[in-house]
Amino acid sequence: MQFHFLEILPKTPTIDFVSKRRLFVVCSLVINVFVLAWCLPFIHGLNFGVDFAGGTEIQVRFAEKPDLNKVDAALKAAGFGQETAQSFGPPEENSYIIRVGRIALMQPADAERAKQALSTTFATQKLVDFHFDPEVGDKIDLTFAAPVPTDQLQKAVAEAGIKVSDVRELALKEGKNDYTIITQGISDKVQKALETAFGEKGVTVQRIEYVGPQVGRQLQIQGLKALLYAMAMITLYVGLRFDFRFAPGVVIALVHDAIVTLGYFAILGREFNLTSLAAVLTVIGYSVNDTVVVYDRMRENQHKFKGRDLPSIVNLSINEMLGRTILTSGVTAISLFGLIFYARGTAVWDFAVAMFVGIMSGTYSTWYIASPMTIWLDEIVRKREGKAGGAGKTEKAGGRSAPATAPLGA
């Protein structure tokens, strides 16, 4: 057998990756801080999807079997984002659940106005409980001590200047006078959008429900903890297998890549859901892999060229591995091309694009984040050693670190 390989880099390149490291680290830092700041709710925030933020479910019934693509198009035209339509119950019923993201339509002040109006109008029936959740935004739950006619209820709220779309008596708890007032909101918008597409008789809204997030606060905190533990363990493993001067670089590089991937969702305002989270997690796994390849060569070269200073070994290793890094990243990226070019508009398109961004970032961070970190840590360790070692060792330590600092000035 003969090995016939194509080659992207026939000769080992001699690109200087190391001397401009400060510039790149500062740039990366700026980008990272920018992304993180952008994710803060009071600056811009992430566009959380139904998985994280909850949403509205509307059960609709079509007169005849609808074309789901048409439903999709109608909702998109009405300005809804990544909505889903799911058939509900037996097929002959033509019932569907349409899930859309959350849009708050009523402010607490409006709710307060409704409360005042209700307690004065129905003084005899006595308003026992009034509940408005601003996160839900278009729904008020009421409990009265005595039954109240729903039409009067609707009138009273409407007179307070709130557009009411529906008042419902809740039969869930017997013997209690519970009502729900649905103000005009998402359901109307959905209904209108569907009516334009299917005709007024073609579709009826049967039920509207507010769903909480699939990933509640507790799960979010747990997930975050998991990430921190994972990073700690990776640091430990890399530290034991290579050198503790190498370990922080890997972790900082993977944090960098996770943030850049997050940046794709944050800055372009793409929906952040569970699939997006999976993309961020996958990038972390990938980033480590990529960095370890270069570290491995660094370790090998340290043994091979004893006495050479670390920056030049780092640079040599990156260059020697350049072809490999480009190829591995390239192959992984290729596996995403099908989704990126063919699966536009699906839930996984964003996953694929974000992964692509993450892979690029992973490659970059290997060169410009992880490697400079090892050099810096090495310098710090040497300085400490120098100080701790006292006068006797200063000369030796200083002599060793001199070439390391030389390219820094460039």
Next chain:
Amino acid sequence: MTGTWWWKTVFIFGIVGYALYYLVPSWVYFKLPADQRNDQALLDSLIPRWAPKKHLNLGLDLQGGIELVMGVDADKAMRDKAARRSDDLKRLATDKKLPFVDIKPVTGEAQVEVVGHSPEEATAIGAMALEQYNDSFRKLSQSGSSLKLAFQEAWVEKQRDDTVEQAVKSLRNRVDKWGVSETEIKRLRGSNGIQIQLPGFKDPERAKKLLGGTAQLELKMVDEDDKSLASVKDLPPEIHASTEGGQPYVCSTDRKLLETFLEGKAPANDEYGLEKVEKLPPDTKVAPCSVPYYKTLTLHSKIELTGDEMTDARVQIDSQGGMQRPVVGFTLDREGAQKMADLSGGNIGKRMAIILDGIIESAPSFQGKIPDGSGQITLGGLKNPQEVYQDASDLALVLKAGALPAPVRILEERTVGASLGPELIHKGTWGALIGLFLVWIFMVLYYRVSGLVADVALGINGLLLLAAMAMFGSTLTLPGIAGTVLTLGMAVDANVLINERIREELRLGKTARGAVDAGYDKVFWTIVDGHVTAFVAGAILYYTGTGPVKGFAVTLMIGLAASMFTSIVVTRTIIDLLVRTGRPARYAAPATT
């Protein structure tokens, strides 16, 4: 050398065969038309008998499943809180040496009633309670020496919210432990409802049982001396009275009727617990009611221990009495163990009832002091061992996953269709497959024969990944498919590294054979390090994460393990074979250009 090669080949074929074996049920599943796939009986009849039973499922986004809406009875949780609060108050009042007649929960309400010998006594205890629990209690009313306390509305609101939130968490835990991935659990805002969507339609009955079982475990002492039911009159025709071991009891086949009939009849500090009799013991001569029926057993109302104090539960086989019988062994936490030790030490020879979701499962008597906080639950009824085993493992699972803070019941059950439109499913699936195909082509074009070898490894890798997922009965969603393809794309990286290293060694002037040996040896640790670090991340995500993150972690870890195997063992074996069987003249290294 040829010996090891032979063994390696056998090993690889063995693994591939094993993977194919596990994919048989999935093959049958996907061969069926979409509308017949979830017919469990049909599927069982089509899967060959020698094949495993578990298969890959399609997720909610691809094929839908069943939706359950569960209502949480938060009122019951509040009543339980009132009951616990009255116990606390009793202890507090005794500690502070405040005299009282009784402090007890008001039946059917989330209220506490304080009864004093005089109005002043009641007021004093009321003041103490309001001071102690100033964030939650309010005075409801006082008439003479009876004072009623209720919870503040804002506090109730928060507690209700917490109850539903905790119910969601317990359900999520159960689903995770049960191993059904890609189940969506969401809270319905505004009502105390929880929406659960299970992919596929497999075994909805068991799903409902697992999800609906409150697993509220309570231990109460049996009141052996109670004779109150002997004097009960006006028995409806459906209820019969009898005695057992000197204690009178009543029984009926209708639980609701029995409960209504008994309401308010129990003596002070006592209550009537219910046992379900499904099969009569063989030595029974005359039975008062026809099976299955419910019978009473008088209990002291005080809850001695609850499932909250349990740290672990597992199925054990109890061989006492010469009969092998699955039981649920449990371990209590430190506080619970202390309580159990005191309780068992002071009540030797007396019976304690183990009550699960309102039904007495068993009422064993204490044989001696139980110092270590462990015990076991013998499941009631005389079912066949297999059924008992299933019941026992389900019970152990729900106990371990945490009890629900309040009873839940299924309000609604519907089938739901795929959440993604057919066009999107088509695009997503094909997009993923095209990506895989592109990787395949690239490897052949770039690395020629070595690339082809890597592609074979890639195929085996995909096979192993799918087989492992089938083995766990995993659920494929569109993001899952995309992730799987990406995992395979990353797996090829290892082969890129190996091939590049071989190239490097060839450049150094090594023979093909030497280059291959050196290449694999030197890259081995790079690949191990890369895989292990990613695996570490996956393992931690698995242990600390829940729900969807857990499923992701499993796929990641399986993918990494499969990739290690195929990239190192499989490709090496094939390359070795090719290099060693080729003619010596062609070992020469190619020119580096």
